[in-house]
Amino acid sequence: xxxxxxxxxxxxxxxxxxxxxxxxxxxxxxCGECQACCITxxxxxxxxxxxxxxxxGEPCPHLCPGGCAIYADRPPxxxxxxxAWLQEPTLPASMRPDRCGVLFSMxxxxxxxxxxxxxxxxxxxxxxxxxxxxxxxxxxxxxTVILIRADGRREVLTADxxxxxxxxxxxx
Numbered sequence: 001x002x003x004x005x006x007x008x009x010x011x012x013x014x015x016x017x018x019x020x021x022x023x024x025x026x027x028x029x030x031c032g033e034c035q036a037c038c039i040t041x042x043x044x045x046x047x048x049x050x051x052x053x054x055x056x057g058e059p060c061p062h063l064c065p066g067g068c069a070i071y072a073d074r075p076p077x078x079x080x081x082x083x084a085w086l087q088e089p090t091l092p093a094s095m096r097p098d099r100c101g102v103l104f105s106m107x108x109x110x111x112x113x114x115x116x117x118x119x120x121x122x123x124x125x126x127x128x129x130x131x132x133x134x135x136x137x138x139x140x141x142x143x144t145v146i147l148i149r150a151d152g153r154r155e156v157l158t159a160d161x162x163x164x165x166x167x168x169x170x171x172x
Contacts, residue, residue: 029086031067036083036097038063040120041105043077052077081105084117094131101126104135109144111156112163116144124150 042056052075054060062070068078084104085096097103101123109116117139121127127136127147139145140157147155158164 029089031086032096033067034096034098035059035063035067036103036120036122037081037105038068040103040122041081043075043081045075045077049076091135092131095135097122100129100132102129102132102136109163111144111146111158111166112160114143116146119145119147121148121150126150 038060040057041054043052043054043060045052060068062068062074068074082105083097084106085091087106094100101121103120103122105118105120106115107118119127119132119136126132127149136145136147136157141159144156144158144160144163147157149155156163
């Protein structure tokens, strides 16, 4: 198959992985073949940045089989994002989003104070797998977990009494 020289796929190279470092722990991880965030999440540049918007659930136009075709020059919004697997070296290789089927990330808690862990199910039932479900249950004892199922349903797991009260009262 011949690629159009202007297409993102034609600019892909083998070094299009995104490294993450934990300086104090000496651990380096990269995304490898995982492209979960490039497909699942929505991204939008801040007003002071160059325009960039990618709707949730749609593959990024810069995505190619080897990763990001513009990785070296990717937008700041993409540079800032790190999934939990990249951030937490204690998570095993099997918990990389494309392997376990769940993309974990931390962001502002839309249901209360502080942060929440968002768990995006990449394929139906993946969040019910033994390892993913164990992590979701454990994290939910300490923080709000917002589980976004592959079919779009949302579930909230939390030990936060204020969030539970708001949900019980029908608040969204």
